[in-house]
């Protein structure tokens with residue numbers, strides 16, 4: 001695998017400080033060396049530089065609207081689609097992140113990323129002064145969610161209205177993660193095989209594994225279920241970009257909580273790029 005890494009030390013998608021330190025902690029946990037150790041060719045592009053907007057007045061419910069010009073998935077999916085064309089988006093999260101600026105109960109941009117990106121929601125997004133560059137680039141039928149368990153009421157309606165494929169935690173309970181991933185791939189590959197954009201919010205995992213995050217919700221994916229998703233999406237050969245978001249090393253209540261969260265994030269990324277729990281087999285090896 002050839003892997004390029006970009007850190008986005010950005011926290012303005014939500015109100016809690018600390019999440020901008022996620023990239024530093026993930027790098028310090030040895031992400032790059034470990035990717036190389038499993039045979040990846042890695043290029044680290046460093047961090048995205050973010051401008052400061054001291055007087056970022058909200059527009060209606062929408063907070064930090066000027067800084068948002070770079071809220072993570074909005075930028076990464078737009079850029080990915082600009083370079084690769086139509087994408088399948090796999091959104092692994094406790095939350096649906098599909099509020100529009102008119103439905104958001106919190107005003108936080110991290111809860112709205114997908115609404116700006118979906119063609120079918122374009123008419124529901126008010127014209128915002130700093131957003132003219134932003135063109136929707138994803139079709140509702142090309143999105144699949146896994147891990148949902150904390151939606152705002154309006155988000156339920158939006159998902160129904162758009163007919164988006166969803167696997168709530170109850171679906172994971174009922175089907176098991178293997179069937180969920182199988183059906184996810186069936187859905188994504190129904191028409192043509194498009195490059196996959198995986199957005200993995202660390203709060204999809206259960207807070208017993210990843211407590212260091214801004215909006216933990218009990219009843220999440222196990223560590224193994226998270227890894228299983230990444231391993232299998234890797235094996236499709238179509239994984240083209242991954243966002244790993246919401247690691248906040250200032251939360252988590254203890255050093256162990258932070259370490260467990262950061263380690264889980266690193267392990268998910270390693271699984272995305274070919275690591276197998278079973279270890280890899282050396283074809284030249286002969287049993288002595």
Ligand code: DIR
Nearest residue numbers: 095099106108110111215
């Ligand atoms: C909530 C929280 N639905 C919002 N979203 C989060 O602010 O719109 N996404 N935490 O990961």
Ligand code: MN
Nearest residue numbers: 094095201203
């Ligand atoms: Mn979330």
Ligand code: MN
Nearest residue numbers: 093095097201
């Ligand atoms: Mn999220």
